[in-house]
Every structure is written in structure tokens, then in C-alpha cells.
Amino acid sequence: MAKKRSLPDDSILEFLTKSDSEDEDFDADSEEDVSDCEEESAESTHLQNISASSSNDTSNEVEELATKRRKTTSKGIDWFSGDFTPKIHNFDSSSSGCKAALSASSPIRSFFEVFFSTDLVTLISEETNRFFEYTMEISSEVTVSRIKTWRYTTPEEIYSFLAITLLMPRVKKLSLHEYWTKDILMKTPIFGDLMTRDRYLSILRMLHFSDNRESNQGDRLFKIRPVVDHLRAAFKNNLVPFKNLCIDESLMLFKGRLFFKQFIPSKRSRFGIKTFVICDCETGFILDFVVYTGAKSDIVEQHADLGKSGDIVSTLMHTYLDKGHTLYVDNWYSSPALFCWLHDRATNACGTVRRSRRDMPRMEEKLKKGELRFRSSEKLLALKWCDKREVWMLSTCHSAGVIETTKKDRQTGVVTKKPECIVDYNRFMGAVDKADMMLSSIESVRKSLKWYKKFFFPLG
Known part of the structure; x- marks a missing residue:
């Protein structure tokens, strides 16, 4: 087996001198902590002892220790072991806070309208009515007979629909029908006062947020895109x-x-x-x-x-x-x-x-x-x-x-x-x-195969 070629003494000293000078340039702007200074000092002393009596074994050890010293340097960022003094960017918090003109005495509906504005609710009302018309065009006679009692909804009725939907998780029942039950042990009159059961279920069935006739196949959120865009803007603003x-x-x-x-x-x-x-x-x-x-x-x-x-x-x-x-x-x-x-x-x-x-x-x-x-x-x-x-x-x-x-x-x-x-x-x-x-904690009991309806309710 061929012997490994050892470095002459002068070559080792030159290598060590070069390595030390590179380290000094590398850490010129940093203050190293005590433990790292002691480690480098011990390492330097050890290398000097090695250079005094070079041999096949010592030259290998020199290369191994020198490689170890360079391990903290990655290709894209120069890392060192000294203390880090962060440059923190200052933040002005004088303008932070709510931008909406609301106070503790403002009506509850005013807080809700900050996000679900009249424009958005009007759009939902129009698209729900349009979806009914679209369903009538493409549905069979059997399907039409199930929705023939439909009457066009209004923005105010959509607000009532959303109010009932938000109240349901706070008054948990096992099914939607139980919210309108007349059982003396289970009844909650507020739901019947706001809207009848059949009307609520009818709106829930027709609820829609976009026009199917203008379907954008490249947009996977097309079914709920108007709501998503409106709420993202409301959150930011x-x-x-x-x-x-x-x-x-x-x-x-x-x-x-x-x-x-x-x-x-x-x-x-x-x-x-x-x-x-x-x-x-x-x-x-x-x-x-x-x-x-x-x-x-x-x-x-x-x-x-x-x-x-x-x-x-x-x-x-x-x-x-x-x-x-x-x-x-x-x-x-x-x-x-x-x-x-x-x-x-x-x-x-x-x-x-x-x-x-x-x-x-x-x-x-x-x-x-x-x-x-x-x-x-x-x-x-x-x-x-x-x-x-x-x-x-x-x-x-x-x-x-x-x-x-x-x-x-x-x-x-x-x-x-x-x-x-x-x-x-x-x-x-x-x-x-x-x-x-x-x-x-406010999940409702609604179950729907339509993913965009399921996604809409948590947004409210």
C-alpha cells in the first residue's frame, strides 16, 4: 500500500500562517466569546506543537483540524462564532389600531357590517336569486316541484339568515329542525320569530355567491371568489x-x-x-x-x-x-x-x-x-x-x-x-x-356537500 505523502515542515508552517490570517480577516468585525477564544487558542497551540514535529500522522491531523475550523462557513452566508448584535428595525405604533369609526355604544350590526357590508350582502342576495333562475332552467320537473314555493330574497332577509346562522352554534341542538321545535322542553322562540324553518332551509339550499353562467374554469375558488376577495380587503383596511x-x-x-x-x-x-x-x-x-x-x-x-x-x-x-x-x-x-x-x-x-x-x-x-x-x-x-x-x-x-x-x-x-x-x-x-x-367552539350542525357553503360559514 502506498504511503501518504507528508508535507514538509515549511509547508505546514505556511499553511498554518495562511489559515490563521484568513480567520483573522473573517472575524475582523466580530467579538468572539470567551469559550470560543479559548477553543481557538488551544487549537492554535496544538497546531504549533504539531508543526514542530511533522510526520505522516501529524500532517493528517493538521488537515483534519483545519477542515473542522472551516465547517461553520456555508456557501451563501459567512457564519462566525462571535457575539451577535442585532440591527433591529424600529416600529412606529402611533397609528396602530382599528380604523373603523366604531365605539362601545355602536349597534352590534355596525360591527358586523364592517366586514359583511351592504354591498356584499346585496351581491349574495342577487346571486342567490340568479341561482334559483339558473336551477329552474336546467332542472327536471321533479326538482322544480320541490322549489316552486321559492320567493326572491332581499338583502335584509340575508342579514336575518346570517344572524340565525351565527346564533345556532351558541344554542347547540342536534339537528336544524330542532331550532324550530315547539316542544316545551327544547323550544327556542327567537328562531321562529326571525324566520320560518322552511324559509331558512330554502335559502340555505339556494345560497350562492357567483354566477354559474360566467364560470372561470381556471379559478378553483370561482364559487366563492367574490366573498373571499371582499373579506380579504375588509380585513386589511x-x-x-x-x-x-x-x-x-x-x-x-x-x-x-x-x-x-x-x-x-x-x-x-x-x-x-x-x-x-x-x-x-x-x-x-x-x-x-x-x-x-x-x-x-x-x-x-x-x-x-x-x-x-x-x-x-x-x-x-x-x-x-x-x-x-x-x-x-x-x-x-x-x-x-x-x-x-x-x-x-x-x-x-x-x-x-x-x-x-x-x-x-x-x-x-x-x-x-x-x-x-x-x-x-x-x-x-x-x-x-x-x-x-x-x-x-x-x-x-x-x-x-x-x-x-x-x-x-x-x-x-x-x-x-x-x-x-x-x-x-x-x-x-x-x-x-x-x-x-x-x-x-362555534361550529354549527350544518352538513353540506357543497364545499363553498361549508367554507363560507366560518368566514362569517
């Missing part, structure tokens, strides 16, 4: 958000047949229609949403470097860029490329991240519970912290420091400390889940 925002997925339960139905095991519903939602963390208000319909989802921005998840973030954040907001996202969205792009658009970002993401630094150390390691770049902090398992975080607005929490260790009684970025992430990231929890 009626609240100026506060500093902290979050983006997450929401799943509306639906088990019928639908091309873009999704299965997410971690969600409460598991099967349903998925939407990407951006929320204001302080109020829990939904600012915007994108319904997932496959490759034809309503994603406006296209950035080759950010990927599909980055395009969703750029679409939802389009109105809120360059204002100093702080965005919290989970590991499906987070990436160094996205966070750098947000930082360049004067937006702070923080979130969990997958260690395999492109341009993430390598941190191979095995950590014990409570320990952390981090790497820094010009704009980013990548942190690995061990709790019950290892958690990877990425942030442009946090340092690597730890802070005390309100929890204590059960065995020792010592106050638990966590990295600041993880504490803030846990605090602000749950706004979308809270919105889902509120919707799940």
Missing part, C-alpha cells in the same frame, strides 16, 4: 396592526370530495381546506389569508431564491413591509434567504428553522439539557438549544442571551432560563391557533 405579526396554516374541517383538500395530522380537524393566515399578535385579528388550491393559489410575489413558502410570506407581508414589523413563523417558512430578504425590507423576523435548510451553519455539538450553541452572520443569528430535544432557531432581532422565565425546575426549584428568541417565539406565535380554537 379595518385594522392597522401593531408591531408583532405571525404567519401559520389554518385548516377548516371538510371531509367531502374536493381536489385541493388537505390532510394535516397535527391539526385538530386533520382533513379540510387549508389557508395561510397572517395575524396581529396583540389583538389576534386576522389581517389576510390565502386559500391553498394547489399550484394555482393566490400567490402574487415570485422570488426564485425564497421558494414556495417564501412566496407565501412575501404575498401576505406585501402590505406590511418596510415598516419595522417583527414577523414570527415556524420551520416550514423559515430560511436564511427569507430572513435576509425581510431584513433588507426593514422587517424583523424570528422563528424555528430546519437544520437542513440551505445556508444554515453546521453545529454538530451534542448538547445537554439547557445548553446552547450559536453562530452569527452579518444579519442573522442561528441558535441551537437543548430542552427535551434540540431546537433550532433563526432570528434577525435577538441576541444569544438567556432570560429567566416564570417556570421552575420541579426537582431543584431553580428558575428555568431560556434563550430570549424562544421566549418571544412561544409568546407571539400562537395567534393563528387561537383563532382556530375560537372557530372550533
